[in-house]
Amino acid sequence: MMKSLKNSSIYKKLALKLSSNSDSADSIPSADSYESEAFVATKELAAQGNLAALFDIGLFYHKGIEVGQDYSKAAEWFKKAADQGDSFAQFNLGLAYDTGLGVRQDYDKAAEWYTKAADQGIAQAQSSLGYMYQHGQGVYQDYDKAIDLYTKAANQGNLAAQHYLGISYKTGKGVYQDYDKALEWLKKAADQDYSESLFEIAYSYAYGEGVAQDYTKAAEWYLKAADQGHVASQHNLGNAYRDGNGVQQDYATALEWYTYAANQGDAKAQINVGALYYQGQGVQQDYAKAAEWYTKAANQGDAQAQFNLGVIYNDGKGVRQDYAKAAEWYMKAANQGDVYAQNNLGHMYAKGQGVQQDTAAAKEWFGRACDNGSQEGCDSYRILNQ
DSSP states (O other): OOOOOOOOOOOOOOOOOOOOGGGSGGGSOSSTTOBOHHHHHHHHHHHTTOHHHHHHHHHHHHHTSSBOOOHHHHHHHHHHHHHTTOHHHHHHHHHHHHHTSSSOOOHHHHHHHHHHHHHTTOHHHHHHHHHHHHHTSSSOOOHHHHHHHHHHHHTTTOHHHHHHHHHHHHHTSSSOOOHHHHHHHHHHHHTTTOHHHHHHHHHHHHHTSSSOOOHHHHHHHHHHHHTTTOHHHHHHHHHHHHHTSSSOOOHHHHHHHHHHHHTTTOHHHHHHHHHHHHHTSSSOOOHHHHHHHHHHHHTTTOHHHHHHHHHHHHHTSSSOOOHHHHHHHHHHHHTTTOHHHHHHHHHHHHHTSSSOOOHHHHHHHHHHHHHTTOHHHHHHHHHHHO
């Protein structure tokens, strides 16, 4: 059974100070050199020292509104406004340094500008700065400061801060572990459809973390996040339908959710799509399609997919039988510690299938498998060692 994925990457947005109807597709310029009348007029105001105009020019360049998108120029204009104390510009300049958009990534400078904006009460900056303190990016790691900043931002309704405050209470980092408070903060963000919090609540119910284990509730929360395109939730909802945990077992629906996640590049979901095609569960059996999906995951470096693809080539199901390719894929998986691939590679060296027969190499791979807990590897090693 596939292990469930957890994904807790922070989501940061630009602080949009400008409200404009020019976000429509028809108004986006097609040429990088294009400058609209609105842009020219705003630039004239900026030349006169208008602080809002300085920020808006930066925003125009960042979003590609009224002018060709240019992150470097956006950062330059944000800097002009930030130097004059514009809090939104300070945040966006911090974000540029944090993410490396238009400037060289520099966590120290990101923390510096986030701090200036956070001190002026900008919730996004407080949340982002809290994240940096939590992870020691550009500042010394300080869980207490992270919690203080998260709390300030969360009380202003910042969803990322509410989420990470919930995670902090769940893990007990910077605060005493308190599952009730964790769920309280996670639900505040989840009630506003913050997908990371929806996923975290689902995961808590699935594994009984701070709540009574409840697969039905887990599936309900996964569905809410999955409907928003949250990859890990789509994958885990596929698991629920495949295994019948909290929902009626339905391989076709499992395949549907796995495919959503797989099409977003999730390697584990790609493996599970391949497995359903290979086994003919929820779909007509199709070894060729199974091979296609295994290949997608294998090319991302997933050891299980590499092993499965080795089996496909070894058996000639969905592809032409090719022992050399089988050995190649087994080798990739074996080098990542996959015990099944290590055993199979040992057998190939012992028999000379797809590789030159080499008893020493066979013993080496059987020995590695044995060291990784495989009795089959131990037995095969013993036989060759006699």
